[in-house]
Amino acid sequence: MDDDHDHGSELSPMEAKVRALETILTEKGYFDRKALDEIVETYETKIGPRNGAKVVALAWSDEAYRERLLTDASEAIAELGFTGRQGEHMVAVENTEQVHNLVVCTLCSCYPLPTLGLPPVWYKSAPYRSRAVMDPRGVLGDFGLKLPDNIEIRVWDSTAEMRYLVIPRRPAGTDGWDAERLAELVTRDSMIGTGLAKTPAQLGTPS
Amino acid sequence: MNGGQDLGGMMGYGPVEPEANEPVFHAEWERRVLAMSVAMGPAGGWSVDQSRFSRENRPAHEYLAMSYYEIWYAGLKQLLIDFELATQNEIETGKVIAPAKKLKRIIKVNEVGQMLSDGSPASRDLSGKPRFVNGDRVSARNIHPVSHTRLPRYVRGRTGVITQVLGAHKFPDAVALGDNDAAQWLYTVRFDGRELWGDEADPTVTVSVDAWESYLEQAD
Structure with a gap:
């Protein structure tokens, strides 16, 4: 599914179709183009997994916050200001020594936008959506993640408007770190369940 | 509808291929x-x-x-x-x-x-009480709506346990048909992997879905 066939000034078929659509809707006065730009900018630059990382890091470093997050994630995440579209009803699920959580939306692409931003292509793809519920260990293997055979894997299929955020395990060697420093260890994939948080030694490496 | 979107448990799509440093948009x-x-x-x-x-x-x-x-x-x-x-x-x-x-x-x-x-909260006020409570064993009904539904095929006819009563939420099957006031109790239902995928399946896996009340019936 190659999305971009742009060669020089020649428009790809999708680019042409979408321009035509935007042209008529603009001429009809159905939206303000500046509002579209603002929507794009919000999702491209303002909302992303840095938000979720702040939530996780605070849960790691503040036991009272962790309890609030596990009891009522919508309220606890709203405390940090991450509210709104596709994050109205949040559930936080915590990884432990015995349990690993994995989030999927088999039916489309449901994803906690205010905390994680727009989902990556693989999350919306047939390989992930088809296998995450049937063969989660195989899917984790695609991400290079091998968990102990006896660890319980809880898969959450986002079939309603509840949006799931995984709280990964806090890496060893981070005693005394404050929330800001801890947040640097929290990757997007660790909050979906397809990865673990970085160790202090992995800081500065790609997610 | 039993369409291409209902992907859980289908095969043949190959491995998941994460893209390193993926941009938010590709065009x-x-x-x-x-x-x-x-x-x-x-x-x-x-x-x-x-x-x-x-x-x-x-x-x-x-x-x-x-x-x-x-x-x-x-x-x-x-x-x-x-x-x-x-x-x-x-x-x-x-x-x-x-x-x-x-x-x-x-x-x-x-x-x-x-x-x-x-945003646009999906929670609604609903009189009465939810039919199920935490710990109830329920089966997902074997239904095949021809329009929008949020009950994936892979749980239909399967038995699980209510792990959370999530309150009343708008009911997507009806809202998709234009009945914006439709609401039902919503639950998290946890299924054992072997119940969904057979005795050979990984015994350490559970799969939870969020399911509206009319999707479910009491199991024995």
């Missing part, structure tokens, strides 16, 4: 499709459930051959036609022929931030 038109879809929801007055059905309501082989934002474009185009906000001819030629219709709301640039951070 300019993807940005515009997302933004138009977000802006036109409140403007056209259709629900998220109608949007979802407009995307999935196509032959499975077409759905599966389209990229994500190609599906969004196709869904938006269909909604604009169905709600008579634009004609197919206009959309395909890029030339306005019919007069504009009066919209419910036109999103201004200074309203975008508030609109996105307010």
